[in-house]
Amino acid sequence: MNFLAASSELGTHPATALLLGGIVAACLRGRFASMALILAPIIGLWYVHTMEVGSSSTLSLFGYEIQSVMADRQAKLFGYLFHIAALVAGIYSFHLRDPWQVSMALLYAASAVGVAFAGDMLSLFLWWEGLAITSVFQIWGRRTKEAEESGFRYLFFHVSSGLLLLAGIIFRYHGEGADALSLAPLTEALEAGDLGALLILLAVGIKAAFPGLHVWLKDGYAEATPTGPVWLCAFTTKCAVCMLARLFPGAEVLITIGGVMAMFPIFYAVIENDLRRVLCYSKINQIGFMVVGIGIGTDLAIDGAIAHAFTHVLYKGLLFMSMGAVLFRTGEIRGSHLGGLYKTMPWTTGFCIVGAASISAFPLFSGFVSKSIIITEAAKNGHVLVWLCLLFASAGVFHHAGIKIPFFAFFAHDSGKRPKEAPINMLIAMGIASFLCVFLGCNPQWLYALLPNGASGYHPYDATHVITQFEILLFSALAFTLLNLWGKYPPELPSVNLDVDWIYRKAGRGFTKAMALFWNGLNDWAHRIVQGEIVRRVSLFTRAGQVHVLEFLADPLHAAGLLGNDKRDRAKARISKRAGLGIHPVGLTALFGMLFLLAFLLLT
């Protein structure tokens, strides 16, 4: 393929606008760079809108045909979503003057669009790696030691994900040849025990924050800049959901994994003090719903999972924006140190409540129109236990994200803090996200029309759904209210909670220490034995050895008259002294030299 053809392919890629935006933002400074944050997503959004469903394009690279773009309905929906998310996050980050953060944010969004439109495994892998590398700058941008270390831990997980994906692709390529590069579902291969498919699931699972692989999320997002999580929460995990829906629809193991994901984080969220970390746990819980939907695998359930990914980006972004505004204005995000901010940040409070209502799936808010599809499908397909878990998780998420976040940040006890309202760009971004949350909640048909199967036959607003949903939410709130009034609710305490990261942050450190102790100890011992004992003794032996040899030879040499006219004892003492000090007359040295040379000649 010639260069012109390649560049025209690049020109038609839906990620081009964001890629160019990122490069331009890296070259410009000040507001000009920030303009790229707004213009690039708008141009990209328009381009995605003009793309025809079913179109595709290929690129030739290193002798491989790479299908760089495959525009189906799912890709297009995620394309819209990522551009809208980038636009909202771009407006929210408009005040940033750090070229690294600004440009990398756009390149990160571009990578996400690339993943959504990837036509085969190779293009997926390239964009997948792009996601890992570009996203970490939203953490490092905070420029603290904690953020730097957290960024490296984050990278470790995401680079591992990329390597696992590559390993999976190679395994499958060796087994099946070029067919293995397509993005056709791997559910059957996975259930038949194909190692390649399992590795690919693990790679996607890291990015989707599967249980046990989730800690990068609560670790990295909580250390990121105030604007960072708004970007981070939109792309990485949603790319994973997008790929799960493509590669593993109907994989039964996902129902169990999703159920666990929906359940365990809510317990952590209740006792977590860092409010952004609370949002991280609730994010894992919400992705759990999506994973269950994909695992159920019916057309409607997968539609529900994808719809939930769409609404989730908007309301979780909104919640992270409100908490980012609090952190930006007060420099504080611990629930124990916040409270009473509604007095001076009323708009942020209002937007946060809209986000909270949406994540809790209150009717007329966006979460309701998507989450209810998944819960209903779980029941309709006979997954009783999972249905109970999802109901529990719905109640729980209202409890910790719907009530706890706004309550402890903006109400609760008065912390005495009187920060200014959030900057205007942040308010505009939160306003847009709030509008979209309410708009989609009231007009779900707009979202349903974009779904791969159109959510056909599903009506969220029937009386049963609305009444039962209100019931579960209001009684969760009642539990919160009563427990608070009775003083039984766990107070916000300055603390951290142990999670799986204990394994590598503490046990791992202990392992390193133990290894250091063992191997360094072995090294010291060897040093002591070899250098301190053996070498010393050999040296002693060689030094004393020649003295003994010469003393032994002294008598016959003296008898032969070779040691001069001194008395025997005196001559012997002189020889011993010289041998001890290693100094001999030149003649003797020459004699020995000659003797050795002769011996050498004779022997050879």
Next chain:
Amino acid sequence: MDDPANVRKIIRGFYWVCGLVILADVIFSLGWHKHEAFGEDFALHGIETLPAFYGLYGFVACVGLVYVSKLMRDWNGKRTLMREEDYWDR
């Protein structure tokens, strides 16, 4: 909001809303056909269609959630998962 009387009013209003929703559920369950989540052949069918099932489940779930979470902080005075803020730096 700083005035406890206002807070009491809000809480009282909230109790009323909870009561109204239960009432709506009861009336709706008795008077109209309710869409069941499960088919009739599932064990949970009977329980799920009971009026106020969802409310009770939500309430019990949240109380359970809070108590289990508290155990995750400490159990019989011994810390389980909670540590001091500088724990990771030590």
